[in-house]
Amino acid sequence: xxxxxxxxxxxxxxxxxxxxxxxxxxxxxxxxxxxxxxxxxxxxxxxxxxxxxxxxxxxxxxxxxxxxxxxxxxxxxxxxxxxxxxxxxxxxxxxxxxxxxxxxxxxxxxxxxxxxxxxxxxxxxxxxxxxxxxxxxxxxxxxxxxxxxxxxxxxxxxxxxxxxxxxxxxxxxxxxxxxxxxxxxxxxxxxxxxxxxxxxxxxxxxxxxxxx
Numbered sequence: 001x002x003x004x005x006x007x008x009x010x011x012x013x014x015x016x017x018x019x020x021x022x023x024x025x026x027x028x029x030x031x032x033x034x035x036x037x038x039x040x041x042x043x044x045x046x047x048x049x050x051x052x053x054x055x056x057x058x059x060x061x062x063x064x065x066x067x068x069x070x071x072x073x074x075x076x077x078x079x080x081x082x083x084x085x086x087x088x089x090x091x092x093x094x095x096x097x098x099x100x101x102x103x104x105x106x107x108x109x110x111x112x113x114x115x116x117x118x119x120x121x122x123x124x125x126x127x128x129x130x131x132x133x134x135x136x137x138x139x140x141x142x143x144x145x146x147x148x149x150x151x152x153x154x155x156x157x158x159x160x161x162x163x164x165x166x167x168x169x170x171x172x173x174x175x176x177x178x179x180x181x182x183x184x185x186x187x188x189x190x191x192x193x194x195x196x197x198x199x200x201x202x203x204x205x206x207x208x209x210x211x212x
Contacts, residue, residue, distance in 0.1 A: 028063040035059045036212045050079040066171040087111030102131045118145050136162040140172050155179045170199035
Protein backbone atom coordinates (compact mmCIF):
# COMPACT_ATOMS: atom_id res chain seq x y z
CA UNK A 1 0.00 0.00 0.00
CA UNK A 2 1.55 3.31 -1.10
CA UNK A 3 1.51 6.47 1.03
CA UNK A 4 -1.42 8.06 -0.83
CA UNK A 5 -3.58 4.96 -0.46
CA UNK A 6 -2.65 4.63 3.22
CA UNK A 7 -3.69 8.24 3.95
CA UNK A 8 -6.99 7.65 2.12
CA UNK A 9 -7.56 4.44 4.10
CA UNK A 10 -6.91 6.18 7.44
CA UNK A 11 -9.21 9.04 6.45
CA UNK A 12 -12.03 6.61 5.56
CA UNK A 13 -11.68 4.79 8.90
CA UNK A 14 -11.71 8.13 10.72
CA UNK A 15 -14.83 9.21 8.83
CA UNK A 16 -16.62 5.94 9.62
CA UNK A 17 -15.80 6.31 13.31
CA UNK A 18 -17.18 9.84 13.32
CA UNK A 19 -20.39 8.70 11.64
CA UNK A 20 -20.88 5.79 14.03
CA UNK A 21 -20.20 7.77 17.17
CA UNK A 22 -22.42 10.67 16.09
CA UNK A 23 -25.62 8.64 16.57
CA UNK A 24 -27.12 6.42 19.23
CA UNK A 25 -28.08 2.77 19.07
CA UNK A 26 -31.72 1.78 19.46
CA UNK A 27 -31.12 0.39 22.93
CA UNK A 28 -33.10 -2.43 24.49
CA UNK A 29 -34.04 -2.30 28.16
CA UNK A 30 -32.81 -4.94 30.59
CA UNK A 31 -36.11 -6.84 30.58
CA UNK A 32 -35.91 -7.09 26.78
CA UNK A 33 -32.28 -8.24 26.92
CA UNK A 34 -33.15 -10.90 29.50
CA UNK A 35 -36.07 -12.14 27.40
CA UNK A 36 -33.90 -12.45 24.30
CA UNK A 37 -31.19 -14.32 26.23
CA UNK A 38 -33.76 -16.66 27.74
CA UNK A 39 -35.13 -17.51 24.31
CA UNK A 40 -31.64 -17.92 22.82
CA UNK A 41 -30.97 -20.50 25.53
CA UNK A 42 -34.29 -22.20 24.71
CA UNK A 43 -33.27 -22.59 21.05
CA UNK A 44 -29.93 -24.07 22.12
CA UNK A 45 -31.58 -26.57 24.45
CA UNK A 46 -34.29 -27.50 21.93
CA UNK A 47 -33.02 -26.66 18.43
CA UNK A 48 -35.90 -28.47 16.73
CA UNK A 49 -38.62 -26.53 18.53
CA UNK A 50 -40.52 -24.07 16.31
CA UNK A 51 -41.98 -22.57 19.50
CA UNK A 52 -38.49 -21.65 20.71
CA UNK A 53 -37.54 -19.94 17.47
CA UNK A 54 -40.89 -18.16 17.25
CA UNK A 55 -40.55 -16.74 20.76
CA UNK A 56 -36.98 -15.66 20.01
CA UNK A 57 -38.14 -14.01 16.79
CA UNK A 58 -40.85 -12.15 18.68
CA UNK A 59 -38.36 -11.00 21.32
CA UNK A 60 -36.22 -9.51 18.59
CA UNK A 61 -39.28 -8.05 16.85
CA UNK A 62 -40.46 -6.34 20.05
CA UNK A 63 -37.05 -4.66 20.22
CA UNK A 64 -36.91 -3.71 16.55
CA UNK A 65 -34.13 -6.11 15.61
CA UNK A 66 -35.93 -6.93 12.38
CA UNK A 67 -33.21 -8.87 10.56
CA UNK A 68 -32.63 -11.17 13.52
CA UNK A 69 -36.36 -11.64 13.97
CA UNK A 70 -36.84 -12.55 10.32
CA UNK A 71 -33.91 -14.98 10.42
CA UNK A 72 -35.53 -16.90 13.28
CA UNK A 73 -38.96 -16.85 11.63
CA UNK A 74 -37.37 -18.51 8.61
CA UNK A 75 -36.18 -21.29 10.92
CA UNK A 76 -39.74 -21.64 12.26
CA UNK A 77 -41.04 -22.12 8.72
CA UNK A 78 -38.42 -24.76 7.96
CA UNK A 79 -39.35 -26.70 11.11
CA UNK A 80 -43.12 -26.42 10.66
CA UNK A 81 -44.71 -25.17 7.42
CA UNK A 82 -48.12 -24.89 9.09
CA UNK A 83 -46.90 -22.93 12.12
CA UNK A 84 -48.51 -19.63 11.09
CA UNK A 85 -51.95 -21.23 11.11
CA UNK A 86 -51.26 -22.62 14.58
CA UNK A 87 -50.20 -19.18 15.83
CA UNK A 88 -53.41 -17.62 14.52
CA UNK A 89 -55.54 -20.28 16.18
CA UNK A 90 -53.66 -20.09 19.49
CA UNK A 91 -53.47 -16.32 19.85
CA UNK A 92 -56.94 -15.63 18.49
CA UNK A 93 -58.24 -17.56 21.49
CA UNK A 94 -55.84 -15.86 23.89
CA UNK A 95 -56.71 -12.29 22.84
CA UNK A 96 -60.39 -13.05 23.29
CA UNK A 97 -59.68 -13.75 26.95
CA UNK A 98 -56.99 -11.07 27.44
CA UNK A 99 -57.72 -8.32 24.87
CA UNK A 100 -55.43 -5.69 26.44
CA UNK A 101 -52.21 -7.73 26.53
CA UNK A 102 -50.56 -6.20 23.51
CA UNK A 103 -47.75 -8.74 23.13
CA UNK A 104 -50.30 -11.45 22.41
CA UNK A 105 -51.85 -9.28 19.70
CA UNK A 106 -48.36 -8.66 18.32
CA UNK A 107 -47.80 -12.41 17.96
CA UNK A 108 -51.24 -12.82 16.42
CA UNK A 109 -50.42 -10.08 13.90
CA UNK A 110 -47.31 -11.95 12.83
CA UNK A 111 -49.31 -15.16 12.56
CA UNK A 112 -51.76 -13.43 10.25
CA UNK A 113 -48.95 -11.92 8.21
CA UNK A 114 -47.25 -15.25 7.55
CA UNK A 115 -50.61 -16.86 6.89
CA UNK A 116 -50.94 -14.25 4.11
CA UNK A 117 -53.79 -12.45 5.87
CA UNK A 118 -52.21 -9.02 5.67
CA UNK A 119 -55.30 -6.94 6.41
CA UNK A 120 -55.96 -8.94 9.56
CA UNK A 121 -52.34 -8.31 10.58
CA UNK A 122 -52.82 -4.57 10.05
CA UNK A 123 -56.00 -4.68 12.12
CA UNK A 124 -54.09 -6.22 15.03
CA UNK A 125 -51.35 -3.59 14.84
CA UNK A 126 -54.10 -0.94 14.94
CA UNK A 127 -55.50 -2.54 18.09
CA UNK A 128 -52.03 -2.50 19.63
CA UNK A 129 -51.75 1.21 18.86
CA UNK A 130 -54.97 1.82 20.76
CA UNK A 131 -53.39 0.12 23.77
CA UNK A 132 -49.89 1.63 23.25
CA UNK A 133 -50.34 4.74 21.05
CA UNK A 134 -46.61 5.47 20.81
CA UNK A 135 -45.38 1.93 20.22
CA UNK A 136 -43.25 2.63 17.19
CA UNK A 137 -42.85 -1.01 16.13
CA UNK A 138 -46.59 -1.41 15.66
CA UNK A 139 -46.31 1.62 13.37
CA UNK A 140 -43.23 0.15 11.70
CA UNK A 141 -44.60 -3.29 10.93
CA UNK A 142 -47.90 -1.80 9.78
CA UNK A 143 -45.89 0.45 7.45
CA UNK A 144 -43.99 -2.58 6.14
CA UNK A 145 -47.19 -4.44 5.27
CA UNK A 146 -48.79 -1.40 3.66
CA UNK A 147 -45.64 -0.98 1.56
CA UNK A 148 -45.95 -4.56 0.36
CA UNK A 149 -49.56 -3.79 -0.57
CA UNK A 150 -48.42 -0.86 -2.71
CA UNK A 151 -49.57 1.89 -0.34
CA UNK A 152 -46.30 3.79 -0.42
CA UNK A 153 -47.62 7.14 0.78
CA UNK A 154 -49.08 5.55 3.91
CA UNK A 155 -45.79 3.78 4.50
CA UNK A 156 -43.93 7.08 4.37
CA UNK A 157 -46.42 8.74 6.73
CA UNK A 158 -46.18 5.93 9.30
CA UNK A 159 -42.38 5.80 9.10
CA UNK A 160 -42.20 9.52 9.80
CA UNK A 161 -44.53 9.06 12.79
CA UNK A 162 -42.29 6.29 14.11
CA UNK A 163 -39.11 8.34 13.61
CA UNK A 164 -40.72 11.23 15.48
CA UNK A 165 -41.12 8.87 18.45
CA UNK A 166 -37.56 7.51 18.19
CA UNK A 167 -35.17 8.73 15.48
CA UNK A 168 -32.56 6.04 16.24
CA UNK A 169 -34.25 3.03 14.65
CA UNK A 170 -32.32 1.46 11.77
CA UNK A 171 -35.17 -0.64 10.37
CA UNK A 172 -37.59 2.29 10.16
CA UNK A 173 -35.07 4.43 8.31
CA UNK A 174 -34.39 1.53 5.93
CA UNK A 175 -38.11 1.06 5.30
CA UNK A 176 -38.49 4.78 4.64
CA UNK A 177 -35.55 4.61 2.24
CA UNK A 178 -37.25 1.83 0.27
CA UNK A 179 -40.49 3.81 0.14
CA UNK A 180 -38.71 6.92 -1.17
CA UNK A 181 -36.96 4.76 -3.77
CA UNK A 182 -40.33 3.51 -5.01
CA UNK A 183 -41.43 7.14 -5.33
CA UNK A 184 -38.33 7.97 -7.36
CA UNK A 185 -36.98 10.30 -4.66
CA UNK A 186 -33.37 9.13 -4.94
CA UNK A 187 -31.78 11.79 -2.75
CA UNK A 188 -34.17 11.22 0.15
CA UNK A 189 -33.79 7.45 -0.27
CA UNK A 190 -29.99 7.66 -0.09
CA UNK A 191 -30.09 9.86 2.98
CA UNK A 192 -32.34 7.41 4.84
CA UNK A 193 -30.26 4.44 3.70
CA UNK A 194 -27.08 6.02 5.06
CA UNK A 195 -28.79 6.79 8.36
CA UNK A 196 -30.04 3.21 8.55
CA UNK A 197 -26.56 1.82 7.94
CA UNK A 198 -25.01 3.96 10.67
CA UNK A 199 -27.72 3.00 13.15
CA UNK A 200 -27.44 -0.68 12.34
CA UNK A 201 -23.71 -0.54 13.01
CA UNK A 202 -24.46 0.90 16.45
CA UNK A 203 -27.13 -1.74 17.06
CA UNK A 204 -24.61 -4.46 16.26
CA UNK A 205 -22.14 -3.06 18.78
CA UNK A 206 -24.87 -2.83 21.43
CA UNK A 207 -26.04 -6.41 20.76
CA UNK A 208 -22.52 -7.82 20.84
CA UNK A 209 -21.81 -6.06 24.12
CA UNK A 210 -24.98 -7.49 25.66
CA UNK A 211 -24.66 -11.00 24.22
CA UNK A 212 -27.83 -10.92 22.17
